Amino acid sequence: MDEDSVFERFVALAKRELQADDIRLLAPAELPPAAPNIVVVRLPDARHVIATFAEPPIDTEVVMRRMTMLANTFVDALEDAPRERARSRPPITFALHEELQALAARARANDVVVIDVDSPVIWASASVHARPHVQSEFAPEHLALTNHTLGAIRGLSELDQLHKGRHFRRAEAEGPYYLVLSFSAIYLLCLVFDAPFDELRAERAAHESLARIERLVLALPPLDPEPEPMGGVIAFRKRRR
Numbered sequence: 001m002d003e004d005s006v007f008e009r010f011v012a013l014a015k016r017e018l019q020a021d022d023i024r025l026l027a028p029a030e031l032p033p034a035a036p037n038i039v040v041v042r043l044p045d046a047r048h049v050i051a052t053f054a055e056p057p058i059d060t061e062v063v064m065r066r067m068t069m070l071a072n073t074f075v076d077a078l079e080d081a082p083r084e085r086a087r088s089r090p091p092i093t094f095a096l097h098e099e100l101q102a103l104a105a106r107a108r109a110n111d112v113v114v115i116d117v118d119s120p121v122i123w124a125s126a127s128v129h130a131r132p133h134v135q136s137e138f139a140p141e142h143l144a145l146t147n148h149t150l151g152a153i154r155g156l157s158e159l160d161q162l163h164k165g166r167h168f169r170r171a172e173a174e175g176p177y178y179l180v181l182s183f184s185a186i187y188l189l190c191l192v193f194d195a196p197f198d199e200l201r202a203e204r205a206a207h208e209s210l211a212r213i214e215r216l217v218l219a220l221p222p223l224d225p226e227p228e229p230m231g232g233v234i235a236f237r238k239r240r241r
Contacts, residue, residue: 002046005155005221006218006219007025007074008072009218010023010070010071010073010074010218013070013184013185013186014049014051014067014070014071016163016164016165016185016186017066017185018039018051018063018066018067018070018072018165018177019053019055019164019165020051020052021048021052021053021054022050022051022052023050023051023052024048024049024050024052025047025048025049025149026047026048026050027047028045028046028047030048031145032050033050036056037052037053037054037055037056037057037059038051038052038053039051039053039057039063039064039067041064041067041068041071043071043074044121047232049067049074049230051063051067052182056084057238070184073184073218075212078187081169091140091168092129092216093129093132093220094129094218095216096114096123096213096216096217096220097124097125097126097129099128099140099209099212099216100112100113100114100124100125100126100209100213102209103126103205103206103209103213104126104127104191104192106201106205106208106209107179107191107195107197107202107205107206108197108198108202109126109128109146109147109192109193109197109202110127110146110188110192110193110194111125111127111143111146111191111192112125112190112191113125113126113127113146113150113186113190113192114187114189114190114191114213114217115150115154115188115190116186116188116201117154117159117162117163117186117188118145119134120132120134120188121133121134122150123187123217123220124182124216124217125143125146127143127146129194132220136228145176145192145194148176148193149176149177149178149190149192150179150190150192152172152176153178153180153188153190156170158170159188161183162185162186164190165185168180168181168182168188169193170171170200170204171203172200173196173197176192177192177193177194177195177196177197178190178191178192178193179191179193179197179199179202179203179206181203181206181207181210183210183213183217184214184217184218185213187214187217189206189210189213191206194209
């Protein structure tokens with residue numbers, strides 16, 4: 001992905017996460033405007049990210065901290081963009097698959113999966129090395145536990161809070177067993193277990209991997225709604241927001 005594509009994805013996430021009306025990137029020579037309804041974050045390369053709101057934020061410091069974290073993710077994705085541009089798509093998915101496998105081993109999980117709340121796409125899985133895809137009735141039998149658990153997670157009413165700019169975390173200890181953490185506004189990191197698990201171990205392992213998982217997921221190309229068969233599942237590309 002080039003810089004424009006990375007920033008386009010960042011804008012969509014930042015608007016949703018911060019509930020901002022507009023997100024802009026200023027060149028180093030441009031002076032950021034000053035107004036009560038504008039929050040400015042300076043990037044390491046001297047550029048500025050500008051968030052404009054309909055009304056001045058109630059707590060500007062909280063908004064600025066969250067915006068800084070999102071902007072840092074954007075910077076990391078930009079640093080990865082030139083390297084990923086020189087590679088084909090499989091290396092990105094392979095690196096993400098390996099990271100999820102390592103997390104599953106540290107957390108002693110049966111599977112680790114990345115999904116989002118806006119579509120049925122499975123972005124990556126520790127148990128299957130594949131491109132982002134949609135589960136179907138032809139899903140492999142050995143993924144029955146994962147499929148059942150993801151169905152339970154997607155049915156959680158609390159996921160609506162993500163669209164209000166909030167974060168989500170849930171650990172289920174009564175079955176199906178899982179730990180879920182949200183990131184980048186719409187994505188869910190789902191750790192799947194087949195029995196009661198060590199929640200502290202799982203959460204510590206998840207946080208150790210979350211930053212790299214987030215960078216790799218954001219580096220995946222956007223998807224368009226063009227279905228194509230893919231070994232028992234259907235893959236499609238999601239339109240950029």
